[in-house]
Amino acid sequence: MTLFSPQRVGALDLPNRIVMAPLGRARGAPASREPTALVAQYYAQRASAGLIVSEATHISAETVSRRGTTAIHTEGQVAAWSRVTDAVHASGGRIFQQLFHLGRKADPALIPDGGWPRGPSAIAANATYATPGGPKPFPAPRALERSEIPPLVEAFARAAANARRAGFDGVEIHGANGFLIDQFLRDGANLRQDLYGGDVDGRSRFLLEIVDAIAGQIGANRVGVRFSPHPLADGTQDTEPGRLLKHAATQLEKRAVAYIHLVEPAETPVDARIAPIVRQNFSGPLILCGGYDKTSAETALREGRTDLVAFGVGYIANPDLVERLRRDAPWNTPDPDTFYSGGAAGYTDYPALRPVTERA
Ligand SMILES: Cc1cc2nc3c(=O)[nH]c(=O)nc-3n(C[C@H](O)[C@H](O)[C@H](O)COP(=O)(O)O)c2cc1C
Incomplete structure (x- = not known):
């Protein structure tokens, strides 16, 4: 088994x-949040x-961050992403779209109609965001009302249907890195006392409703889920990440999603690793x-610790x-x-190797 095995x-x-x-x-267009022709070129370059x-x-439209980030909720965005997926497919590649909502990490000044960032609980991320006047600490979000949750689940499902219409081969639900779903998952950001908080089953409910809604639109075999179980600098953390991921993996096994994607640094000490817990409870691809390089990636594959490396x-x-x-x-x-x-520099201008035949 190597990195080059199908x-x-x-x-x-x-x-x-x-x-x-x-x-x-x-590198998206700032106002429309559509990917540009440069974005298509960038992904096509990486289609192998x-x-x-x-x-x-x-x-x-509610979830807005730095200039140039892209979205998938308008017809213009669907059309623009179609040009990206066409370019990747024409170059022989496959592409999933990662879908996210910022939750408490949205920039309040950029939310339309005077809206305010929303999260599971009114707890601020321990981080700053860029403003014209310099970095500012994130404010506490407004805790979501129970009735505000189903429309968010529907927005994820609509975005996934849009992704498929735009030619993506599937979607990855972003349950990592301290954004909205991750805020629900971890007890450092979720103090809710209703169905969407409390123990691991309550905190996973928002994610699993999104998985079910998206699977209903595009099929579970085109849905992956990303997690980052280790503590983040912005204060998103859980007191028992192993138990949380055990529950999530068990539930995703029942739903037969396409894969689980785990952010777990290669150097994580053996006794702190969450990947084995996921592996024991989820039989699909991991x-x-x-921080992987070729040696650590191939070692992880050979030891059966993972199926793929990102x-x-x-x-x-x-x-x-x-x-x-290779x-x-x-x-x-x-x-x-x-x-x-922004721009092509440092985006599409990194050189590729010369073909082997030219090297002699
Ligand atoms: C510039 C940059 C942008 C990133 N954007 C995302 C993102 O959109 N979604 C995500 O889940 N992770 C994002 N990440 C995290 C990476 O996917 C990855 O988990 C991280 O870089 C560790 O892997 P590496 O050591 O191979 O770089 C980003 C990382 C970097 C450096």
């Missing part, structure tokens, strides 16, 4: 086990990945992500990462200054 993932047959991790790169997971994409920063700087992994070639150095800068 792998079935839900409805798809992947030619390798190398996944391009979701990476927000802020077994699977591309797109940048986190907003599901509704993707691991976080690469984040590696994919920013190396459009042909699959070929570099040839043991060095990786280009990423430039963090251009991660979110």
